[in-house]
Amino acid sequence: MLDAVEVVTTVVVGLMVGVEFSVAFVINRILDALPGDAGQLGRSHGGRMLGAVMPVWYIGSVVLCAVWAVAGRHHEGTGLVVAGAALLMVSVIMSILLLVPINNRGKTWTPENRPEDWREQMNRWDRWHYVRVAVLIGAFALLVAALA
Template sequence: MQHVLTVITVVLVGLMVGVELAVAAFVNPIFDRLPNDGGLAARSDGARVLGRVMPFWYIGSVVLGVLWAASARGRPEALTVVVATALLVVSVVMSIVLLVPINSRVAQWSAGDVPLDWRRQVGQWDRFHYVRVGVIVAAFVLFVVGVA
């Protein structure tokens, strides 16, 4: 059972890292280069779609980390898994406090109802997102180390 839990956790967190890294490194920069503010509509749609899925993914990853940490108690990887899970908790707190408020506004924007400072707001979201990606990459690496 422990082996299955570790594999599921590493795969789930790894996929989450891949999605979030792709958003940071590829998707949003491509959106930002679309003509006529086409990126605005794409970001707004992405905020709605991913805004529905990612909370479950993040919380599910934390829950799996907690289960793994509890089952690893007394074993050499326990501290590594606890730190990785703590980093995922940090990423959830960052999301709730820093990213979700901006994302919620972006999800409501339409072509005729966009604030003048929309580029500043999405730029701020991007900067917070880069930090969050770094945090979840670190958690993923620690989970992988915990398997090894």
């Protein structure tokens, strides 16, 4: 049972890190390079789509880490799992306080109603997202180390 929890947790968190990494370093760069309003429309759509999925994925990852930590409390590496879960909680708190408010505004924007400073707001979201990606990579690395 513990082996299954370890594998599922590592895969779920690893996939989440991959998605968030690709948003930061691939998708948003592609969208920003599109002509006209296409990039802003793409970011709005992405904000709606991922904004619906990511809360479940983030909270689910924390819950899986908690299950792993409890089920493996007598095994070596549990401290690494707890540290990884703590970093995931940091990413959830960052998301709620810093990224979600910007995303909630951005996902409603159209070329007709977006504010003049929409690019600055997206740049601020990007900067916080880079930090969040670094935190997520740290969490994932701790979980992988706990398997060793």
